[in-house]
Amino acid sequence: MGTRRTHVLELAVLGLLDAAPLHGYELRKRLAQELGTLRTFSYGSLYPCLRRLLDEGLVTQTPDGSGPSRGRRSRIVYRLTGAGRDRLDRLLSEVGPAACDDECFGVHFALFGRTRADVRVRILEARRDRLRRQLDHANQRLDQVAGRCDGYLFELNRHSVESVEREVHWLDDLIDRERRGPEGAATLGGRTDPGQPGSAPPARPQ
Structure with a gap:
């Protein structure tokens, strides 16, 4: 398994165990259901x-x-150890290419409730920059195939452009909310309580 995949699986496992101790089967199930991690990883x-x-x-x-x-x-x-929590804190503070690529961004985002507000914004901005570059390339492809391919191939390329555009708009909205602080973040998922989520990770179970 590549280094990047190793990184994201480690982050996902540590993040779930930080919330509560789990049996191996429960951990595997939650990786698939809550984080979607095992869509790209084998159970083995x-x-x-x-x-x-x-x-x-x-x-x-x-x-x-x-x-x-x-x-x-x-x-x-x-169960997570103290050293495991330290490793998780370090991983959650990193804002590198792995945090915003297609394979890893979803796991980082799923753990935003335990991530510092400034790091959340930097990851969202990095993801948006990445997608804007993808959007430029996708629009170029769309211009290239226009009038030179059948309608279905054109629609497939148009769908790719629109999908990236939707995610960019979604990220714009999230970044705006994060920059407004706890009040803006509190509107995520329909929440109205300004304390959820706050700018700091929640207290961990002892």
Whole structure:
């Protein structure tokens, strides 16, 4: 697995375990359902990642205290360590190319509730800049194929342009809200409580 994919899977795992300890199966399910991470990763890549995090002292594993079902082994619960939280904090503070590319941006965005406000804005701006460059190239392709291809190919290229335009407009709106501080961020997802989300990550469970 490439370095970038390793990075985003590690970030996703640490982010979920920061919220609560999880069994391996629950972790795998939430990676797919909440973060969409496993759309681009095989299920087999999760457990090598967990093993590496265990070896580095970033997570621990303990048997489920509820005891095994008859004929079954007890399930393993994974928990984040203090070193794991430090690593997560460092990863969440990084604003590099990996934070805004197509493969990693969704995971970073899903963890924005635990990310500093200034970092959120920088990631959103970097993502918007990246998409604006993509939009320029997409418009150039559209001009090139206009009148020189069948209608379906033209519509496919037009759809690509419109999809990027929609995301750029979405990012414009998000950046505007973030710059207005907690009051603007509080309107995300229909929220009206100015305290959610705030400019600082929520307190972590002990």
